[in-house]
Amino acid sequence: MLLNIGHTSKYRFEHPVHYGLQQLRKTPKSRSSQAIRNWTIEIEGGRIETEFTDHHANDVTLISFDPSATEITIQCRGLVETTDEHGVVGKQRGCIPLWLFQRSTELTRATPNVRRLTKGLREAHDNDIALLHALSARIIDAVRYEIGQTDTATSADTAIERGSGVCQDHAHIFIAAARAMDFPARYVSGYLMMDDRTEQDATHAWAEAHIDGIGWVGFDISNAMSPDDRYVRVATGLDYGEAAPISGLRFGAGSEALTVDVTVAQQ
Amino acid sequence: MTSGQKFFDEMRGINDVTRAPYDAYASWFQSEDPKGLIKEAKEAEAFFRRTGITFNVYGQADAEERLIPFDIVPRIISSKEWALLAKGIDQRVRAINAFLYDIYHRQEILRAGRVPKELIARNEAFLPMMMGVEPPGGIYTHIVGTDLVRTGESEFFVLEDNARTPSGVSYMLENRETMLQMFPELFSSIKVRPVAGYPTALHASLAACMPPDPSPEPTVAILTPGIHNSAYFEHAFLADNMGVELVEGSDLRVRDGRIAMRTTRGYKPIDVIYRRVDDDFLDPLNFNPGSLLGVPGIFDVYRAGRITIANAPGTGISDDKAIYSYMPDIVEFYTGENAILKNVPTWRCSEPESLAYVLDHLAELVVKEVHGSGGYGMLVGPAASRKELEQFRAKLQAKPGGYIAQPTLALSTVPILTKAGLAPRHVDLRPFALFSPNGVQLIPGGLTRVALKKGSLVVNSSQGGGTKDTWVLEDD
Amino acid sequence: MLGKTAGGLFWMFRSLERSENTARLIETGFRIALTRPGSEEWASVLKTAAADQAYTANHGAVEQSRVINFLLRDPGNPSSVMSSFSQARQNARIVRTAITREVWEAVNDAYVSLKDRLARPVPERDLPDVLAQIRQHSALVRGTLHGSMLRNDMFDFCRLGTFLERADNTARILDVKYYVLLPSVMQVGSSLDNVQWETILRSVSGVRAYNRLNHGKATPMGIADFLIFDPRMPRSLRYSVTKILSNLRMLHAEYSDWHACHDTIERLDRRLTRQTVEEVFEEGLHEFLTEFLAETGRLGAEIETDFKFTE
Known part of the structure; x- marks a missing residue:
């Protein structure tokens, strides 16, 4: 099955954030049940600082917020070909x-x-x-x-x-x-x-x-x-x-609102 | 302690005859006026207070800065004795590092059954996030402070391996400075090996562990929890003498994939960070989220290979008191040699037979918390009251796995200067070893801690211990 | 250098200057109270130290021994001599690696001995002694700074703290007393009431210097000129501004960055070089001082941001 995936997380902050970091675990890996045809992560209101593979072999992306950000959007898109391996x-x-x-x-x-x-x-x-x-x-x-x-x-x-x-x-x-x-x-x-x-x-x-x-x-x-x-x-x-897809930490007062938008469709 | 027990005195042996390493010092002492020396000792204290060598005591509400008492009689080690210690520590530091690499990779020692799996699996000091990490230069323990005790002419034991963030090296350096100022004539007649090169050696050793792709101006910095930390003086002292910046978490940010410090001219990357902050507080994004002392994201940057953290996170698994009892096996497993330095015999209270023995002999033993430090939460059986013994018995029975027990060692003594003249007091020794891809470098000296109370075996500064200058003699 | 370190040096020396200034204010108040019983000098001392509201809130009526205690050693008063000195020493610990051993020991010594000396309320008969001791300690710290520190950015930040606090202090002394210097109260050119000018000059340790320069003739304009414009007077606004200017220029030379604070200090300096005391009186002394204080306030904030003391 060829799956077209879109995943957008958008944070809105009550007050500008002085400094903030987020760890993203949002990159699927190719393995027997799934082949990643393409996969992109786009950040608005922030930038990618570094990437590494953690102890569970997850691909991790560390991003930082732009100075005084009031919004940050993380958008993942990709095409994955899957096969049924019965779990x-x-x-x-x-x-x-x-x-x-x-x-x-x-x-x-x-x-x-x-x-x-x-x-x-x-x-x-x-x-x-x-x-x-x-x-x-x-x-x-x-x-x-x-x-x-x-x-x-x-x-x-x-x-x-x-x-x-x-x-x-x-x-x-x-x-x-x-x-x-x-x-x-x-x-x-x-x-x-x-x-x-x-x-x-x-x-x-x-x-x-x-x-x-x-x-x-x-x-x-x-x-x-x-x-x-x-x-x-x-x-x-x-x-x-x-x-977790996103775990983060920010310096700055006030609350935040998160909207998540996930689409998965057969190509 | 049975009264009248004979202890090995490093100056007077067991037969009250001056031992060779102390010959020159003893004859100098003979010619001095004791009253004058006592006066000089007082001046030394004023000197320490002025220079601000103080420490804060944990667990005291009015965390006032206190001085660690300094005794002016040096602790002297012959070059031959030192050579043995140096060889033993070198072997031990390499073994600890090999053990850490193995534990955070294939865990061959567990597969071989030489160390029980449960000991690691249930240990809070084991940091799974370090699995598979390749630390720059292959080094986990850049700085090790090995606590040694002596019980006889050639009987040395390792009491503890400090592989996290051993402290006390500033006392080694300042005590020597003080002695040089107070008694310059002693140093011209007795050839004592210098320790003053430590900060330079530490800097060189850290710089030899740069990450693979360092920034254009490779930079070392020291990370301190801040001025309220008990060892802040030492952090500042080392930064000053190494010529590097002393940073706190609030000075640092992730910038361009590196850890960078905020300078008057903007952010500047750091390549090697000598952190004096515990693992748990190092990175609120990855470890304890409540930590205000740490640097969010530093572990991410570390995993990406863009900074060296010294000592590496997770080294606590090697100096844990429960692991300690396996050190002879660990040394043998990785070096193929027998351990040169002996371990103190240790009962692991997690084992039912050992627990039974310990409970039966509580009044003779020293019982320690597996994860404790600084002499807190420890029972010295012979010195404990009946009530203390009973309280401790209950604690032991409630959580046996949290404790180990050791025999009360007949710690050697070295004289201190009292109003009544020289009087023997129990001591231990913490030499400092630096480890880099260039090898193990042991500074000839160390921190000698001394129990100032007559008969006391607890040398911790937080429990009323003092320090002495430690002399390692040049070859004759 | 770390931004935090620059900030630590700046505040260390600002606090030291503040503790010395507070000590000088106590000295003035005490002296006036001794020589002019019945005068209400303590109230204006409190005002100059910007401590009048805090005092009233905690102690109510102005009473000499309480005021002295409040200004000298009250931990609840952040600008008391002891509080300022503790802050200076705290900052010295933060910047331990940036200052020389001599400077550290001078500050630490001073702290240890002041803490001992001020552990209990100071009886009036001991007050002159204690104040002299504070002066000596401050002088010693300044001396070690001059004698042992490299003349680089670190030195500049120390000096910026000192002179910004000093300019602020002198301007406040003048502003609290500006009404006695007003032409409406006193004919221009006539002699001032002794108490008033003595207070002002004493607060800046300038009695002898002023008299030497003016042959003992105290006029409102003469005193204002001396404290605002005289480049020889080490506590005048002009002198402090010149010093700040020179240290900020040194930083520019070392860093080759030009910041907002550079614009502000150039502007301040131009005003003080070009204006005359007559123009100030025409414009209004109080207005002049209010604006000056606003400018130094802005300058302090700019220095803090420009050199990244905090994020």
Whole structure:
């Protein structure tokens, strides 16, 4: 499938920003399930300072704001050719040891709420993939998809308490629970083409767990399936914090308003 | 401590006979009027106060600047003794650096099972963001301060490897300056190896670790948390003597893909930053977002290979007290040799058998927090009251993995000058090693800390310790 | 040099000058109170030190021992001698690498001994001694600066701080007393009431110098001329402006950058070289001083931005 992706984030600041930096993880990489035909990042109201590859092999772009900026716009555009690999991503590459993905983070603590979701799963399944799909189903049962109840700082535990959340919360809960069952697990941010529309609400998020003999396998909890050729992987990390499309810091008072515009369409 | 226990005195040995390295000094001392010396010692204190060599004590509300007491009797090390230490430290610094490279790359030592995986996996000092980073020149630990103690004629032990941001080198330099001013005649009769070249050597060593594509005018700078930091004097002292700028986070920005400092004429790039700010506070964009001391984006620039950070982020994993007990294995694994300098035997309280032993022998042992420093959160069993012992026992049982224990060492003594004349006091030693692609350079001297209270084994300045000038003698 | 360092040097010397000026004001107030009981000199001293509102808010009625304590050692008063000196020393710590050991030791010594001396309220009988000590310390710091510092940009920033504060201070002294110098109060050319001119001249340590130059004849115009235009008087506006001009020119020579502050100082200098005291009186002394203070205020802000003291 050939996917045409457009992703614009626009920040408006109440007062001019003296100095600000943003880390972008918005560059997808070619791999077995996806070939990047072309990809561009354009910045208005700021400039690219440097680029590097982080410890999760994500391509990171550091940008700075123009002096006294009141707006900054980051626009990504590109064409990605995808194939359906049924969620299988493959072997762990690079030098990060698998055990690192068993470390829990602030957002993915294995609290009693999280552990409750794993009860009996081991006993009921002798196949890891079936087990993890069952976990995924339990999560969407317990935490219904609802926008606006949680934000990027919401932990897995809190989302379970609330009983509602978005793809990011589902991913965090899955990661926390999978790690509690000794699976290495990680967070994935990327794009999903919804079948019925071009305009998407936001970027998408799902999770991957590492299964002996198979390697990394993706689970989109919110949509109760493994990623297929409608998915484009952009960045991974232990949780949202390490894979966020934009994380930034600015000096200057006042509030900010963000508008995000994502389009994914089949070419 | 059992009273009447005999300690090795570096001046008088165990048989109360002056040891060879102290011969010349002892005969000079004999000819001096003790009252006059005491008067001179007082003058030394006035000198320190004037020059502003003070430190701020952590955890005290009225963070007034305090002086670290200085004792005028030097601690003397023969050239032969020093040669052994130098060889041992050289080996250790190289091993630590090889260990860091390995831990942040393929982790062969874990695969080989020589260091347990959990020790790294559960360690907060391990910085995953450093995985796969190639530090300029391959150097992680540009400056190492190795804490040594002595218990006998040729018994030296490493107490701690300080591979993060070891401090105290300004005392090594200022103590020598003071001694040179007070007793110039001593230095003309006794051949003491100079230490004054340290700032120049440090500058050269840092400059040898430039990033691959430095700015047109390669520049070194020192990053300080600011004037309220306990070691601010040292930061300023080093910047002054190295002829480099002393910068704070607020002076720095990311400019054109580099870290640049705000000068009276605009921003100027920095290529090597000797940071005296802890990892956690180094970069609010990448580490602790609440840090106001750090430089946002410096880690991005570091990963892009446009700045050298000395010491590299994440070196704490090598001087962690839990890792310490594996140092002999680490040295052997990377150098293929036995460790020249011995470790103090250490019980890891994370291991149930060790914990049981430690709990049974608490009154004889020194127990330390794995992540603590500065002598805080530490139990000196023989000196502790019954109540303190019981309180500590509870802490240990609650979180055994947070502690290690060591036997109470019979630390050597060196005399200090008191109103009643010379009196032995316990000491330790921190020499400073510089590491660059050109090799390990050990400055012949170091910081000798001395417990001023009779019988005390705690030498930390924050706990009432003082310092001495450390003399390494030239070859005869 | 770091912008922060330049700012630290500038403020270090500005604070030192301020502490010395405050000490001089206390000395003047004390002297007048001793020789002219009943005069309301303390109120005008407070006003000159720009501390009258803070004082009234904290202490109410003007009372000698309280005023002295407030100006000398009150930590709540940012321009008290001790506060200014602490700020100077704090800045010296920030710029430790830019100043010589001699300068640092002089400031640190002074701080340590003043802190000790001012740990408790100073009894009146000790006051002359304490004030003399402050003067000596200031002189020593200035002396080490002159004797040990390289004549480069660092030196220029120290001097800019000193003379900007001095110009400001002299202008404020004149402005608080401008009414006694007005022709409407006193015939031009007639002699002034002793107390008034003595206060003004004492506040700038200029009694003897003025008398020597004017043979003891104090006229409003004579005093105004002396404090505004006399290039020989080290606390006159003209002298301070000339010094600022020369240091800013040195910076221009070293950096070859021309900034807004250069325009401002040239303008100020032109005015003081071309105008006469008669013209000032015609224009109105108060108006002249108000404008002068606005110009030095602007100059200070420009120096701060032009040389990047802060971002």
